Amino acid sequence: MARRTGRRPGNPGTREAILDAARAAFADRGFDAASIRAIAAAAGVDPALVHHYFGSKDQLFLAAMEAPVDPRELLPGVLAGDPDAIGQRLVRTFLTVWDSPASAAGVALLRSAVSNEWTARLLREFVVTQVLRRVLDHLDVDPAELPLRGSLVATQLIGLAMMRYVIRLEPVASTAPETLVATVGPTVQRYLTAPLPALRDGAA
Amino acid sequence: MARRTGRRPGNPGTREAILDAARAAFADRGFDAASIRAIAAAAGVDPALVHHYFGSKDQLFLAAMEAPVDPRELLPGVLAGDPDAIGQRLVRTFLTVWDSPASAAGVALLRSAVSNEWTARLLREFVVTQVLRRVLDHLDVDPAELPLRGSLVATQLIGLAMMRYVIRLEPVASTAPETLVATVGPTVQRYLTAPLPALRDGAA
Structure with missing residues (x-):
């Protein structure tokens, strides 16, 4: 979520215009190619005002996505520690977020992404x-190998969210998080770091 | 898809009334508890007419779901052969269906299931x-262990469909099917048959 400064938020119409321009830019050009300068120009404001309201480009993106959590706050805990257990820590953190009140926003985001190409692009860029x-x-x-490894991880985690929180298939919908950490964590670990022979064949 | 008999389809309103009653029954009571007799009664027709139009309860369910494929025709090829490669064959068959024109119906079904609790229940029963x-x-x-194993498989396959066909995350969206068979197949195999220690803890 965008951190607001202590100053008054200014014209709410301006904030919304910036967020609209940001959504269009991130969806059309992708996160890397979208610039604060171009977003500011599209919203008819000075780039400094965008920074003032939203901070960094990452923060603007999270605000534009209405992301209920900031991955930069969660990922250090995933990345620290035994590298062979990163998959389990990623699944545990993922479930902690989705088992929290943030899951309503996550379900809304998934719903929107499957019916709306624009939100799908934003979700893709976010992931x-x-x-x-x-x-x-x-x-x-x-x-x-990183792009395929990353998207394999995404298939497993999005599928877990779909089945546990949206489709609510039992028993995965109500099983203990640690059961899923122990069963799905090794899958994510394998996608992240195990030798994947198919990658050597040039098929990817 | 329901196989039609060679006879004339009769009153299209009657067919639709039966399908509506079937969707309600399968979503409300689940596949096992829904009976042809009760569906016929809800549609105001004789049970024999339901059998005449749609055949078995399985066939009626596939027609009610507007399922583009009949799993009974596809699964024998998955189940035959080396039991240690069932995961790879299941992923290969899944991708063959989803890479075919049937994928449009699959995407429509996923879209409907995430926005509509009723379709979500039908999809759950179908899976x-x-x-x-x-x-x-x-x-x-x-x-x-079967229910948890089955729902873990569902998380991986639905996530694969979501990322490849709906969200279209690259490179998983356009990578060769055999790359996914080789990388995702072992995950499905593990969920199906590998020892899953978490299952022994009673957490599931």
């Missing part, structure tokens, strides 16, 4: 730039 | 009774 990239940067694997 | 139960019945694992 890649705010979560996967930060995890993968931390790992000692061939950089050429 | 459990038409797919997972038939795969799991075939395996030599502790029956008490």
